[in-house]
Amino acid sequence: MTAKVSFDNVGKRFHARGRTVTAIDDVTLDVRTGEFLVIVGPSGCGKSTLLDLLGGLTTPTSGRILVDGQPVRGPGLDRGVVFQQYxxxxxxxxxxxxxxxxxxxxxxxxxxxxxxxxxxxxxxxxxxxxxxxxxxxxxxxxxxxxxxxxxxxPEVLLMDEPFAALDAQTRDGLQDELLRIWERTGKTIVFITHGIEEAVYLGQRVAVMTSRPGRIKEVIEVPLTARSATEDLRSDPAFTRYRHEIWSLLRDEVSRAQRQELTRDRQEASVA
Known part of the structure; x- marks a missing residue:
């Protein structure tokens, strides 16, 4: 299957409070045409930055992003964006x-x-x-x-934690609705989430990011078929196995991110 979207050694740095922060570094990832790809990672790892870059809302410091082989140079009607806030x-x-x-x-x-x-x-x-x-x-x-x-x-739908603010029952219903829309339209979807269960439920593949600076740690294939037609997919042993595999990859990154945050807090407190 051909790549609809390609991240080619993409990096992004920000300048804040007199210092340079590397949000993401050396991200290389292909998104297949018509694929539902989910990206997960610890807080602050650059997931939303990655989506902003693909949406053309900001530009990479290094590397390039391609859609259908053409460099992303700004927002375009070929990419639709859905944020957490409506x-x-x-x-x-x-x-x-x-x-x-x-x-x-x-x-x-x-x-x-x-x-x-x-x-x-x-x-x-x-x-x-x-x-x-x-x-x-x-x-x-x-x-x-x-x-x-x-x-x-749009040919590509970018979704940045769109269900995070909703209650569990509503979120589950919208996940099923989104799968139905995806199956009906054949859109390429790149979906950001903190939720491991949501990632496994929705994604054909799940890309796991490291703590900051965000890199692609591993991409997991999740070959669960007929998601929206399965009555209780979340209790399926295969579902549980994929969820555990992704959590195992994330566990160390979450701990590392928490240590980084604690260190930054201490440094800022000492400067103040």
């Missing part, structure tokens, strides 16, 4: 929020109305097009955010 416009309905980006891009009114309606149907909100954000639950707001990103028909 960022919906409170004065617009669900339909209006999905239409907003299309409107800004000059899509004719009839086309954007039809496209927004189709995407709301896809995410299961066909009957809520005229509702305002304050009339929607957290899970419904995130569905609107997903529909808004899909309205552009």
């Amino acid at each position: 960022a919906l416009l409170p004065w617009r309905t669900a339909q209006g929020n999905v239409e907003f980006g299309l409107e800004a891009k000059g899509v004719p009114r009839r086309d954007r109305v039809e496209r927004a309606r189709d995407q709301l149907e896809l995410v299961g909100l066909g009957g809520f097009a005229d509702r305002y954000p304050h009339e929607l639950s957290g899970g419904m707001k995130q569905r609107v955010a997903i529909a808004r990103s899909l309205a552009f028909d």
Whole structure:
């Protein structure tokens, strides 16, 4: 299977408080066309930075990122982004929020109305097009955010912990909904999460990152088939085995990240 996205020796450094911080270093990773890839790692390892770079929201300090063989030079309609915060416009309905980006891009009114309606149907909100954000639950707001990103028909969907703020029951339901959307659309999805169980449930492959500076420690194949059609996948012995394998890889990185954080706190306290 060909690579849709390629990270080629990517590094990113930031300058803060008079010092240089290396967020990620020497990241090389391919994302296959139509793949659901999940990235996990300890807090502060650069997961979101990696997604920002792929989204074109910032530029790498070293290396390059390719989509369909072309360097990423900024945001583009080939990549849709869904964040943890819904960022919906409170004065617009669900339909209006999905239409907003299309409107800004000059899509004719009839086309954007039809496209927004189709995407709301896809995410299961066909009957809520005229509702305002304050009339929607957290899970419904995130569905609107997903529909808004899909309205552009991006080839790659970037998702930065989109379900982290939701309760467990809503999160489980949206995981199933996302798998259904992925299976139906064939989009390439790059999904960031802290949750190991979520990573195994969603990802065809799971890329495990090290503590900062973030590198790719290992990529685990998770060949669980028919995820959305399996009644209780999480109790499957294979699911438990993959979860344990990923946790074993992460355990040392989490401990290292905690030690790094403690050291930074002590250094900042001594300077103060």
